[in-house]
Amino acid sequence: MKPETPIICRKCRYYFITWDPAKPHGCRAMNFRSRRPPSLVVRQNSGNDCLRYTPKAADENSDS
Numbered sequence: 001m002k003p004e005t006p007i008i009c010r011k012c013r014y015y016f017i018t019w020d021p022a023k024p025h026g027c028r029a030m031n032f033r034s035r036r037p038p039s040l041v042v043r044q045n046s047g048n049d050c051l052r053y054t055p056k057a058a059d060e061n062s063d064s
Helices: 038-046
Strands: 015-017 025-027 032-034
Touching: 025 038, 032 038
Parallel strands: none
Antiparallel strands: 015 025, 025 032
């Protein structure tokens, strides 16, 4: 059986970085900010992987 690939929030279209140093990670799909990446918060609270994860489109993946 293949191990599951972890969800990387930075590759999700709903992820954003906030200006709040206490809560630098945000999720637009679930409308919250946290100290830890949103996928880890969802996993801790629900026991399941994030169901809203949607990979960014090809043009959104550029770091420029």
